[in-house]
Amino acid sequence: MRARLDPLFTQTLLKIGNGQEKTFEDDLIKIPAPLAINDPMAEESLDELIKVIYPDLASLTEVSRSINRAILTTKNCFVDEVNTKLINEFPGNLVEYLSFDRVENPSHEAEYGDLINSLTPSGLPEHRLSLKENAPVILLRNLDPTEGLCNGTRLICKKLDKNVIHAEIAVGEFCGKSVFIHRIPFEPPTDEQYPVPYTRTQFPLRLCFAMTINKAQGQTLDSVGVYLREPVFSHGQLYVAMSRAKTSASVKLLIKPPFNEHRLNYTRNIVYTEVLQAAEIV
Incomplete structure (x- = not known):
């Protein structure tokens, strides 16, 4: 204990x-x-x-x-x-990353687009991800466990580029290791009800203050x-x-x-x- x-x-x-x-x-x-x-x-x-x-x-x-x-x-x-x-x-400048949310049936895009943006199902990153350099974040997916990038790994944002986030693993065996995080596709849990099936492409990160x-x-x-x-x-x-x-x-x-x-x-x-x-x- x-x-x-x-x-x-x-x-x-x-x-x-x-x-x-x-x-x-x-x-x-x-x-x-x-x-x-x-x-x-x-x-x-x-x-x-x-x-x-x-x-x-x-x-x-x-x-x-x-x-x-x-x-x-x-x-x-x-x-x-x-x-x-x-x-x-x-402290620092706020950088916002918007997800790419795509409904399975394109004909539903106009009707459900804003609604899908507003949803944050369990295990998914937010549509609007707001970060600053040196802010702590937690990883939401297993990206490469052999390199320390596991679901639940805590990292520090070091540089926020348009299409990649430079981060540093902050805990555990790989503490101090520099990594690059890219956007990946997510689907909401199948046991939860949503108006239409959709996919969210976003950085697999959430602030962890x-x-x-x-x-x-x-x-x-x-x-x-x-x-x-x-x-x-x-x-x-x-x-x-x-x-x-x-x-x-x-x-x-x-x-x-x-x-x-x-x-x-x-x-x-x-x-x-x-x-x-x-x-x-x-």
């Missing part, structure tokens, strides 16, 4: 992960106050969380300072909310923000989010109260104990 040098935090994480943390009304658990933003109902509470995790954006042009921190949240729409705020504040909790599995971070605009919705998500941090001092949660605004720092923890029992974990 990453937090083994912080025994009290480790104990809290184990209780959350095993579903043994005390529950209250509506099956909520209470997060220790030192781990949470003080006034989650305030309009500027997200800005406060951002300042805790990214206190000095100008200094984050140094790779080691920008890549080892992130804000984790439940859904891509919340990821985009945070990433948009941060890329606008990040923020990322989904699921995408953060396996990552170790020096500073972790957890943005719970909505409660977690699947087994083990809260544990995964909080356990990316090494100590209690390096994690901060913003919990937007979903039920009663007077019950601050309460949130849902979904744990299927029968799954853990079958795996002989508890």
